[in-house]
Structures are given as C-alpha cells and as structure tokens.
Amino acid sequence: MSFGGFFGVGAKEYAVxxxxxxxxxxxxGYRFQITAEQLRxxxxxxxxxxxxxxDRESEQDLHDYYQVTYYWxxx
Numbered sequence: 001m002s003f004g005g006f007f008g009v010g011a012k013e014y015a016v017x018x019x020x021x022x023x024x025x026x027x028x029g030y031r032f033q034i035t036a037e038q039l040r041x042x043x044x045x046x047x048x049x050x051x052x053x054x055d056r057e058s059e060q061d062l063h064d065y066y067q068v069t070y071y072w073x074x075x
Contacts, residue, residue: 012044019068034066042066 016039021030043061063070 001015014039014044015062015072017063017066018043018065018070019071020066039064 013053016034020032020034022032023029024031042065044057059072060070
C-alpha cells in the first residue's frame with residue numbers, strides 16, 4: 001500500500017502482514033481492519049534507502065506493530 005506523493009513520486013510504501021488479510025470471495029479481494037492513522041504510523045518501506053524487505057528484523061517490527069503472530073512460528 002502507499003500513501004502520499006503525486007503519481008507515485010514521493011509516496012511512502014507500507015507492508016501489511018498476511019495474517020491481517022481476510023479473503024472475501026464476494027469482493028474478489030482482501031478485507032482488513034486497519035485505520036488510515038494506523039497505516040500512516042506503521043513501519044514504512046524506503047526505496048531511496050534501498051531497504052531490503054522482508055528481512056527478519058523488519059518482519060518482526062511489522063508483526064509487533066500490528067500485534068499479529070509471526071507466521072514463521074507455525075509448523
């Protein structure tokens with residue numbers, strides 16, 4: 001997801017843990033319960049810094065922020 005910018009220039013990109021997404025066949029897409037403010041305050045991605053997502057530390061920060069169980073703990 002992204003916020004801000006103009007035609008994608010200067011926009012911040014945000015990841016959302018898969019555990020927060022609910023597939024709705026009637027919608028033909030995913031639903032999630034996140035407010036715009038939660039998303040704006042979430043850890044963001046930075047192409048300018050060459051940030052390498054998903055590294056494990058960044059994934060942990062993201063899951064901790066949204067209070068979602070780490071998917072890699074499931075067998």
